[in-house]
Amino acid sequence: MGLMQTTGTRYSKPILVAVNKPFDDEDGLQALRSHPLFRNIRSRDLEDLIHQSRRLRLGHHQLLYRQDMPAHHFFFVISGRLRLYRLDSSGIDRTLDSIAPGDCFAEVMIYADPPRYACYAEALKSSEVLMIPVKAYRDLLDRNPEYAQAALEHYARRAVNRFHDLEIMTVQNARDRLIRYLIDLLPNGAEEGGEVELPLPKCLVASRLAMQPETFSRILADLKANGLLRVNRSKLFISDPQRLIQISQ
Amino acid sequence: MGLMQTTGTRYSKPILVAVNKPFDDEDGLQALRSHPLFRNIRSRDLEDLIHQSRRLRLGHHQLLYRQDMPAHHFFFVISGRLRLYRLDSSGIDRTLDSIAPGDCFAEVMIYADPPRYACYAEALKSSEVLMIPVKAYRDLLDRNPEYAQAALEHYARRAVNRFHDLEIMTVQNARDRLIRYLIDLLPNGAEEGGEVELPLPKCLVASRLAMQPETFSRILADLKANGLLRVNRSKLFISDPQRLIQISQ
DNA sequence: ACAAATCTTTGAGTTAGGTCAATTACTCCG
DNA sequence: CGGAGTAATTGACCTAACTCAAAGATTTGT
Incomplete structure (x- = not known):
């Protein structure tokens, strides 16, 4: 059919x-x-x-x-x-x-x-x-x-x-939207760190979060450079969600 | 109590x-x-x-x-x-x-x-x-x-x-988000024009749409200057929603 | 395993929209 | 009606994010 x-x-x-x-x-x-x-x-x-x-x-x-x-x-x-x-x-x-x-x-x-x-x-x-x-x-x-x-x-x-x-989408800047999105993906939210697998290819996560793929990529690179995140393909490791939340302000 | x-x-x-x-x-x-x-x-x-x-x-x-x-x-x-x-x-x-x-x-x-x-x-x-x-x-x-x-x-x-x-919030630019929001407020959607009353003070509509009040005000002023909108306090008159949709691209 | 396609990243330049500041216009009270 | 407190508007400036472009990485299909 x-x-x-x-x-x-x-x-x-x-x-x-x-x-x-x-x-x-x-x-x-x-x-x-x-x-x-x-x-x-x-x-x-x-x-x-x-x-x-x-x-x-x-x-x-x-x-x-x-x-x-x-x-x-x-x-x-x-x-x-x-x-x-x-x-x-x-x-x-x-x-x-x-x-x-x-x-x-x-x-x-x-x-x-x-x-x-x-x-x-x-x-x-x-x-x-x-x-x-x-x-x-x-x-x-x-x-x-x-x-x-x-x-x-x-x-x-x-x-x-x-x-x-x-609510996440009413956050006005791209980096903070992404951070909130990632924290929601963590099994225990902001409670504790862990590995997160992006449920979508990066370009579609970008679309979901109302930003360009280039912006998504740059934000991730920046978080990585600041030791807030480790990236492996579509898997992200977040050791300290609280630190992420702190910088998102 | x-x-x-x-x-x-x-x-x-x-x-x-x-x-x-x-x-x-x-x-x-x-x-x-x-x-x-x-x-x-x-x-x-x-x-x-x-x-x-x-x-x-x-x-x-x-x-x-x-x-x-x-x-x-x-x-x-x-x-x-x-x-x-x-x-x-x-x-x-x-x-x-x-x-x-x-x-x-x-x-x-x-x-x-x-x-x-x-x-x-x-x-x-x-x-x-x-x-x-x-x-x-x-x-x-x-x-x-x-x-x-x-x-x-x-x-x-x-x-x-x-x-x-x-969905509206995944629209990436402020003007188009506002246009979509206004059209949804119209009694018959994009079908026909009409008067719309903002359900919130302008600064809160701005917050709802993830933009600054200044940006909201400027977009409205711009639409007005282009004859797409007439503004009277919190009442907006939209004569031709189709034209609004066309410019939002 | 290879080739093709798509996705991702990075760079450079531009612009939409944010920030700060000052003015004007409302609105809610007494 | 008048004054205080907000909200709205406008201008000047600046920065975050977009656009375009090109190279690199990953994935998919043969």
Whole structure:
């Protein structure tokens, strides 16, 4: 089944056609069962939902859906990584989020009327997603209102996270935005140092943080030169987050 | 009952102490009944919820709650206007949202554990809010799972709106961010022109859009000089939104 | 393993927007 | 109505970040 087709070779220019197949084995199911949105659903109901879903393999840079397309499905990432982005009228591609295995996305549209995707979604590398029919999930909730609470919690958390993302973007200078972004990536926040893996290629982190790739690169070089950071490909080591916070003022 | 107390005279420096009184008349109730979060709730249940709530009068610049405070209530705006903001470690105040009469806010925390406010909330002018106990609302949902769907819709919409706000902030230049912000304020978006009232004083719109008040003022002056905008206090008249969009590229 | 493509870094020059300062215009009070 | 306190505007200056360009590194596909 072809879901989407376009030409091109770079970010924002998706390539291929999706091919799905039944999701009838257990791969990736464990992660799904432990997701906040599903962990309270009885096995029988969950299996039923899964059987109405399809597993989709996505190639590198492959588009999953387009902004404004009717949203008949939402997704759970089994493996790989995706990004959400929007295209403005001048064709500039602005990255808004990245999605890791174990995450759900596009689920915010479930009750919208008409349900439409709010952005583009594409695979950053070859990935596998579970494609859950919105209707099947809605029916499940209608038949079992007690499941709605988990969904409510999930949506509320999502809204708070978006609010937090928005806050970072009101920081006026590029270096401080980047520092805040990095600290949020640390497993324990500013509490303690650690290694951080950028969830996106550097040029897309730059886009996410409303700066040019050159600016991103220079800021990172500067932090490195000042001993605040060690960089290894897309892995950054932050030994003292507090020092980072101090200089960001 | 004192809810909060601080000293100072400007934005981010709240002043007074809240005094509440029972919400036992019908003022503002119509708007509440038609809010998406409440309109499906049976009269009896809604009245019960309202009787467990308190009406709160807030003075100009009065603080309603603080970031990180335990969130025992969420709020519905009866009259006036509020803003949500965060304070960073260096004391800089960053405005994230404004709330108009008929809106609900802080409701995103309902199922958080522990529930805490994600930001500060203060009145921009003298205002009246309904202060709804989180526990009462949760109990209502627990007893009547069929009410959860409206809540789900509301939260989903909220998450999508925050996502959209985030998108605007990834626009890299100040003028285009402002243009996008103004077009979103238009009743019919870019479809047709109209008058727009800024929901915040100009210096706070600037803060919301990650720019200095001086920059905001200069951009507005420039748009005005180019005949793209007419300015009257906090009211802006945009005759041709399409032209605005064209120049923002 | 190689070639092609894309991503990243660095340099040099330019500009948008921040900073500081001073004036003017509002708004809220008494 | 008048005065105090903010908010908004404008000018001059400066710096952070953008643009353009080119070299280097990494990744992907054959």
